Amino acid sequence: MxxxxxxxxxxxxxxxxxxxxIRETPVSGGDICAASRLTxxxxxxxxxxxxPQERAGRPAPEGFFAAEAAGLxxxxxxxxxxxxxxxxxxxxxxxxxxxxxGEPTPEGAERFGRELAVTHRAGATVFGAQxxxxxxxxxxxxxxxxxxxxxxxARRRLAPYLRMSIDxxxxxxxxxxLVEQVVDRIGEFGGDEPPARVHGDLWPGNLLWGADGRxxxxxxxxxxxxxxxxxxxxxxxxxxxxxxxxxxxxxxxxPLADGWRERxxxxxxxxxxxxxxxxxxxYRDAVARAARAALGGAGRATVER
Numbered sequence: 554m555x556x557x558x559x560x561x562x563x564x565x566x567x568x569x570x571x572x573x574x575i576r577e578t579p580v581s582g583g584d585i586c587a588a589s590r591l592t593x594x595x596x597x598x599x600x601x602x603x604x605p606q607e608r609a610g611r612p613a614p615e616g617f618f619a620a621e622a623a624g625l626x627x628x629x630x631x632x633x634x635x636x637x638x639x640x641x642x643x644x645x646x647x648x649x650x651x652x653x654x655g656e657p658t659p660e661g662a663e664r665f666g667r668e669l670a671v672t673h674r675a676g677a678t679v680f681g682a683q684x685x686x687x688x689x690x691x692x693x694x695x696x697x698x699x700x701x702x703x704x705x706x707a708r709r710r711l712a713p714y715l716r717m718s719i720d721x722x723x724x725x726x727x728x729x730x731l732v733e734q735v736v737d738r739i740g741e742f743g744g745d746e747p748p749a750r751v752h753g754d755l756w757p758g759n760l761l762w763g764a765d766g767r768x769x770x771x772x773x774x775x776x777x778x779x780x781x782x783x784x785x786x787x788x789x790x791x792x793x794x795x796x797x798x799x800x801x802x803x804x805x806x807x808p809l810a811d812g813w814r815e816r817x818x819x820x821x822x823x824x825x826x827x828x829x830x831x832x833x834x835x836y837r838d839a840v841a842r843a844a845r846a847a848l849g850g851a852g853r854a855t856v857e858r
Contacts, residue, residue: 677777
């Protein structure tokens with residue numbers, strides 16, 4: 554099987570894999586999926602993701618790989634940050650063009666900052682998306698919504714994962730009350746903007762530094778959202794290499810609204826709540842810190858106005 558045949562007959566890929574007709578080498582795929590490098594007969598390489606059957610013996614959630622494929626294509630269409638081409642998108646697997654890994658450089662970081670502004674500027678017609686959403690293995694409500702952003706964010710990106718985290722025992726009443734205050738006061742934070750074209754899960758692990766010197770977007774939860782959400786998520790868990798260069802280049806290309814620094818913990822809260830919903834109490838303290846910081850930022854913003 555070569556790339557031309559695979560493009561013409563993507564539905565044949567699972568059969569070729571089952572019968573070991575394609576060289577398959579396991580690679581790191583994160584916490585959710587199994588991943589491998591596929592080497593075709595013409596020497597072309599692909600990155601393939603599958604849903605491990607050992608995850609409670611169930612197949613991937615309906616629309617899981619279709620959603621990722623739709624998001625990758627949508628981000629790629631923006632012409633900003635490079636995104637791997639989707640070669641095969643089937644209910645049970647996703648295969649992308651292989652990106653040869655490289656090392657981050659200051660020049661690559663600055664280019665990424667400028668290109669991320671281009672991706673965001675491509676925009677979206679509404680908040681949410683035309684496809685089902687997922688954040689990790691969890692569903693994300695992508696019902697198209699005209700906004701405003703603050704109301705959409707509270708209803709679609711904070712409240713659902715707060716409820717999941719409470720129901721799963723990951724948060725106590727103390728943390729839950731803090732997040733509920735954020736939801737109740739969402740209109741005080743400011744910064745509402747029209748929907749941007751966002752990655753949606755842009756923690757540093759979803760930034761792939763390529764051998765071509767560029768940073769590539771992978772594993773998106775793409776939708777129409779707030780560009781500050783991508784930038785805030787990028788700062789989580791220590792941030793990426795040359796983070797200051799990324800931010801400076803981004804802000805030069807597309808300045809951020811007043812008060813963006815105070816809103817960083819607000820935007821981070823969504824991804825942290827998804828972590829407590831997925832992984833439990835390990836991220837409880839991080840949720841509490843972000844909620845307290847967000848509330849403090851709202852107070853400062855109110856005073857400034």
